[in-house]
Amino acid sequence: MNSLIPHQYIAMTAHLPEHCQPLAADEKFCFACHPGVTCFTECCRQLDLALTPYDLLRLKKRLGLDSGSFLEQYVIVAWEEGMIFPACFLTMIDDGRASCVFVTDEGCSVYDDRPAACRAYPAGRGASRRADDTLAERFVLLREPHCLGFAEQQAQTAPEYFQAQGLTEFNCCNDQLLSLFQHPQIQAGFRLTQAQMDQYIMALYNVDFFRQEMADGRIMMKRPLSVLELRALAGDDEELLLLGLRWLLQEYFGETSR
Incomplete structure (x- = not known):
């Protein structure tokens, strides 16, 4: 192999x-x-x-x-x-x-x-x-x-x-994910439930579905969206990945900062 x-x-x-x-x-x-x-x-x-x-x-x-x-x-x-x-x-x-x-x-x-x-x-x-x-x-x-x-x-x-x-572009995007992969709660032993695993795949991989769910109000950030985040919902896929990352940090760890 x-x-x-x-x-x-x-x-x-x-x-x-x-x-x-x-x-x-x-x-x-x-x-x-x-x-x-x-x-x-x-x-x-x-x-x-x-x-x-x-x-x-x-x-x-x-x-x-x-x-x-x-x-x-x-x-x-x-x-x-x-x-x-x-x-x-x-x-x-x-x-x-x-x-x-x-x-x-x-x-x-x-x-x-x-x-x-x-x-x-x-x-x-x-x-x-x-x-x-x-x-x-x-x-x-x-x-x-x-x-x-x-x-x-x-x-x-x-x-x-x-x-x-x-x-370069790949590294810049992937390095953003370190805030999730190396989160202190992960290092302290936090582990995902099956539902949280489904959230992970949706937010970071099934991004078009994530966009639709957020645009339709079925999932949301617990704060107003920034201009860039609104742009993500309008079609900017790279910004959408960052929005998905922030949403996961919110759902897993209660973080709501931008």
């Missing part, structure tokens, strides 16, 4: 997946992927690919689908003992190789809107908020035996590679 690292969700601990090694922010590594590399698209098969909320936002827009339709057609929602939040995985084709639904012989058919884990491969990034609210980053490098891209001579650091792969 290939191990695309769920970008942004690397635990800030010493425990790393197989074939992973720590990577300093200023440490260069040689890697490039292109059709001339003989293992081209192999990392798109035998794959578990976790999707972040922003991943789904980009993909559903690319395909011209509403979020509910995308979830129904392309996503498996999973939760098992020990997980705090449910995870959304991209479905794979039953072709004997568990290939990504978007991979072709020529490469990725949604390349400009590919998920963050695909962009970051073979590197990964973990992030956390320090006590002073500054961001701490951790980088890793995944050297899987099948990958021949390391024989290429293009050298870069992880931050340089991520910028070249268009990860």
